[in-house]
Amino acid sequence: MMHIDPREQARRAGEQLHHFHGGLRLRHNKKISCEIPVEKVPLATRYYVPLLQQAGQEAEPTVIEGQKVLKGDLLGYCRQTGGDSVHAPTSGTVTAISNHPNSHPSGRDGRCIVIRPDGLDQWMTLDPIENWERADAILLRQKIRSSGIVGLGGAVFPTAVKVDEASSKEIHTLILNGSECEPYISCDEMLMREQPDSIILGARILQRAVGATRTVIAIEDQMGAVNTALTGAVKRSGTHDIDVVKVTTIYPEGGEKQLVKVLTGLEVPSGCRPTDLGLLCQNVATATAVARAVTEGKPLIERIVTVTGSGVRKPRNLLAQIGTPVSNLVDQCGGFSPDAARLILGGPMMGYALASDANPVIKAANCILALTAEDVRPEQPEMPCIRCGECSRVCPSMLMPQELNWSIRNGLWDETSDLGLSDCIECGCCDFVCPSHIPLTEWFRFGKSETRLRDNEKRQAEAARQRFEAREARLAVLKQERKRRISEKKRAMTGKDDKQKEIADAIERVRSRQDGDS
Amino acid sequence: MSRSFETGAAPHFPSHSTVSRVMLQVIYALVPAITAHVWFFGPGLLVQIILAGGLAVGFEAVMLKIRRKPLWLFLGDFSAVVTAILFALCIPPLAPWWIALTGMFFAIVVAKHLYGGLGHNLFNPAMVGYVVVLISFPQAMTAWLPPLTIAPSGLSLLDVLMTVLSGQPPPGLTWDVITEATPLDVIRTSVASGKMISEARQLPVFGDFGGLGWEWIANWYALGGLWLLWRRIITWHIPAAMIGSVVFLGLASYLVDPGSNPSPLQHVFSGALIIGAFFIATDPVSGCASNRGRLLFGAGVGVITLVIRRWGGYPDGVAFAVLLMNMAAPLIDRYTRPRIFGQ
Structure with a gap:
């Protein structure tokens, strides 16, 4: 077979579709929330904006209690690259900066900025980039950073970090991910139907920000109206370098590496990112956020949220401000059904359960899913693994979950890393098909955090060892230095005597020899 | 609230x-x-x-x-x-x-x-x-x-x-x-006494390919096995490798010496070969986990079965072959891990 350079092959993304290993065909359950247009959530009485929006670092508050803020004002700023800044969802007063449920996967409360709206919903002075077509790419990237934009597909990785990293790697193709493969979630579908022009605009800005020459928008084959909407928007924009590609709906084809495999046939090497192949993947909603930030100067303070599931009376999509309590969204959808048993942020496969509806909407909240007991996996006793191998068959990362499960439980950490735990994307496919109901995903999350801890410890121990050795070496050098100096001093002081003594000794030796001879 | x-x-x-x-x-x-x-x-x-x-x-x-x-x-x-x-x-x-x-x-x-x-x-x-x-x-x-x-x-x-x-x-x-002796027993004793297999096959215990009755049971095992394949309870690797290796080796030995070696079809349709291929060797707990491992496992069971049938002390060898390969399974698993995505 002819060998083709991977980067060259990646350039042809979307021309031909490929398969990825494993995956599941799940019931979509998306239609129920797509029937009515997206509606804005009315002003809440309180907003709770978490300073920690994701796994990274918590932002530092830039406001104080009692301060008046305008819509879009900076509330918290994160110095670390892993975090992102948060902005005021509306105008009003900061009534508290205190612990409150913050929709974090840990389930613990975290610091939130509490805002009491003044009802005016008045924007701050907006500072859009005029003429972005001619603006410097660095300026565009700075705007993305200061607008607090993160990946809105659910992983909430700061877009600025991704884009900065990409700009150093000769990106040729931007992939906009519109294939939300998890059941129930339809926020991206509704966005693509209702705001296709904004997505195309965002795509063109992102292209310019990283120097890509082309965009591929991946949508699912079951999204009927989306294709027409997007292709219409592409035509209207007058660009010719944006293609819309339909991919087969198989969970988890919306995963970044899976989507790259489907579009290019290439596997992103373990430990690398799509950017290493010249591809930048962004969610479609992220593109609209970029468009809004650059052309209108508005930071990311709202997103479309799917409120759905058997536990919600009237499922639909809503445009919600970050910080709005979940209960407000559910109320707008007719409230919970009486038998709602579980509240989930995200989808049914990868989302996490919320303990109450007092949790606020966060940037990652693509879906608020309420399920009745019969739609929730019951607590089932765990049986031993019978090694049936279903988990390997469905694993999109081609791992052997049954072996991983064994090695993690027995603390065989070297084995665990050989088996590729770090390549696990936590999609939950193995867990879903396991006849023994082994909570595989949970074990893998545990294994990953344990590995991280151990790596940290190892690194700290190594650093401590190096510090110790360096200190020892330094002390040794000092000691020697001192010794040398002391002896030098001594010699300098006793130098004369020494020489005279040497002469006397020599004379003595000669004399004794002569005495012996005679 | x-x-x-x-x-x-x-x-x-x-x-x-x-x-x-x-x-x-x-x-x-x-x-x-x-x-x-x-x-x-x-x-x-x-x-x-x-x-x-x-x-x-x-x-x-x-x-x-x-x-x-x-x-x-x-x-x-x-x-x-x-x-x-x-x-x-x-x-x-x-x-x-x-x-x-x-x-x-x-x-x-x-x-x-x-x-x-x-x-x-x-x-x-x-x-x-x-x-x-x-x-x-x-x-x-x-x-x-x-x-x-x-x-x-x-x-x-x-x-x-x-x-x-x-x-x-x-x-x-x-x-x-x-x-009455099973067809495999008959073949064994007749080969031992110097008779040709074609002669032995004239006995009423034989059917079209294997033993009378037995070959039909084997067909129904195969049918059940195919259903298990369709239901994805088992994968094709072990049955295919096991039957494939028996047909391949059986055909080779049959072509070399048709007098003392039964035809490959006779091998497949007698004894416990089909039930072994679909129901016994496919036991996931004691077998191999990866697909490549399963191919090796199945082929091993097939080869050992034939060896026992031809030279061993028992007319059929599926059970011994499965147990022997059970012992080898952990080793096979260790060396047949699938490639990880992106590695």
């Missing part, structure tokens, strides 16, 4: 796969072959299934109690029943009751629970039980019946029950009258 919810870990979607469902499907897949067996050889098999099944569940319950495991959870997984049925399908329909007792003791108590119970057994429990009785009681294990169509005397259910429970042939009959 805010509403509280119970939390739980992802995935939240209910899945419908359970161990008992897997085991039940294996049992369903065996029903056609069991029916054919009863059709050709009378009700003896049903008696053995009930006997072995009862003993298996009994031993399982006792061991679960001793090991302080949840009784109903594990009894309800039907794995002991599957073991019992596979064992019953391997022994002569008129085998006396203590054959099932000994076999199930070694299968459930020794091979399964002493190794750690469901999911931890190194060896296929049914085959351990079968091999123990095969080696320990060679006489009783030869009490095979001829197909009813050529049998000199049909036995009623009562006759069968009496025979199994007393260990004696029905009154007025002797073992010689009611039993």
Whole structure:
């Protein structure tokens, strides 16, 4: 077979579709929330904006209690690259900066900025980039950073970090991910139907920000109206370098590496990112956020949220401000059904359960899913693994979950890393098909955090060892230095005597020899 | 006020796969072959299934109690029943009751629970039980019946029950009258006595490819096996490699010396080859986990079976072959790990 350079092959993304290993065909359950247009959530009485929006670092508050803020004002700023800044969802007063449920996967409360709206919903002075077509790419990237934009597909990785990293790697193709493969979630579908022009605009800005020459928008084959909407928007924009590609709906084809495999046939090497192949993947909603930030100067303070599931009376999509309590969204959808048993942020496969509806909407909240007991996996006793191998068959990362499960439980950490735990994307496919109901995903999350801890410890121990050795070496050098100096001093002081003594000794030796001879 | 919810870990979607469902499907897949067996050889098999099944569940319950495991959870997984049925399908329909007792003791108590119970057994429990009785009681294990169509005397259910429970042939009959050597036995003795296989094949115990009756049972096993494939309870790797290796080696030896080597089809359609390929070697617990490993495992079982049939001390070798490959499975698994995505 002819060998083709991977980067060259990646350039042809979307021309031909490929398969990825494993995956599941799940019931979509998306239609129920797509029937009515997206509606804005009315002003809440309180907003709770978490300073920690994701796994990274918590932002530092830039406001104080009692301060008046305008819509879009900076509330918290994160110095670390892993975090992102948060902005005021509306105008009003900061009534508290205190612990409150913050929709974090840990389930613990975290610091939130509490805002009491003044009802005016008045924007701050907006500072859009005029003429972005001619603006410097660095300026565009700075705007993305200061607008607090993160990946809105659910992983909430700061877009600025991704884009900065990409700009150093000769990106040729931007992939906009519109294939939300998890059941129930339809926020991206509704966005693509209702705001296709904004997505195309965002795509063109992102292209310019990283120097890509082309965009591929991946949508699912079951999204009927989306294709027409997007292709219409592409035509209207007058660009010719944006293609819309339909991919087969198989969970988890919306995963970044899976989507790259489907579009290019290439596997992103373990430990690398799509950017290493010249591809930048962004969610479609992220593109609209970029468009809004650059052309209108508005930071990311709202997103479309799917409120759905058997536990919600009237499922639909809503445009919600970050910080709005979940209960407000559910109320707008007719409230919970009486038998709602579980509240989930995200989808049914990868989302996490919320303990109450007092949790606020966060940037990652693509879906608020309420399920009745019969739609929730019951607590089932765990049986031993019978090694049936279903988990390997469905694993999109081609791992052997049954072996991983064994090695993690027995603390065989070297084995665990050989088996590729770090390549696990936590999609939950193995867990879903396991006849023994082994909570595989949970074990893998545990294994990953344990590995991280151990790596940290190892690194700290190594650093401590190096510090110790360096200190020892330094002390040794000092000691020697001192010794040398002391002896030098001594010699300098006793130098004369020494020489005279040497002469006397020599004379003595000669004399004794002569005495012996005679 | 805010509403509280119970939390739980992802995935939240209910899945419908359970161990008992897997085991039940294996049992369903065996029903056609069991029916054919009863059709050709009378009700003896049903008696053995009930006997072995009862003993298996009994031993399982006792061991679960001793090991302080949840009784109903594990009894309800039907794995002991599957073991019992596979064992019953391997022994002569008129085998006396203590054959099932000994076999199930070694299968459930020794091979399964002493190794750690469901999911931890190194060896296929049914085959351990079968091999123990095969080696320990060679006489009783030869009490095979001829197909009813050529049998000199049909036995009623009562006759069968009496025979199994007393260990004696029905009154007025002797073992010689009611039993007959299996086709593989016939081939073995005729080759040993210098006869050509084509001569031996003229005997009434042979059918079109394999043994009369047996070849049809094999077909029904294959049908059940294909259903399991379709239901994705098993994968194609082990059956294909096992049957493939037998056909390949059998054909080679047949072409070299057709006088003393049966045709590959004869090999495939006699003995425990088809049930072995679809139901025994495919036991996930004691087999290989990766697809490449399964290919090696299946091929190994096929080759060892042929070697035992040709040169070994027993007419059939599937059980020994499976146990030998069980020992090799962990090693094979270690060296046949699939490539990880992106590595």
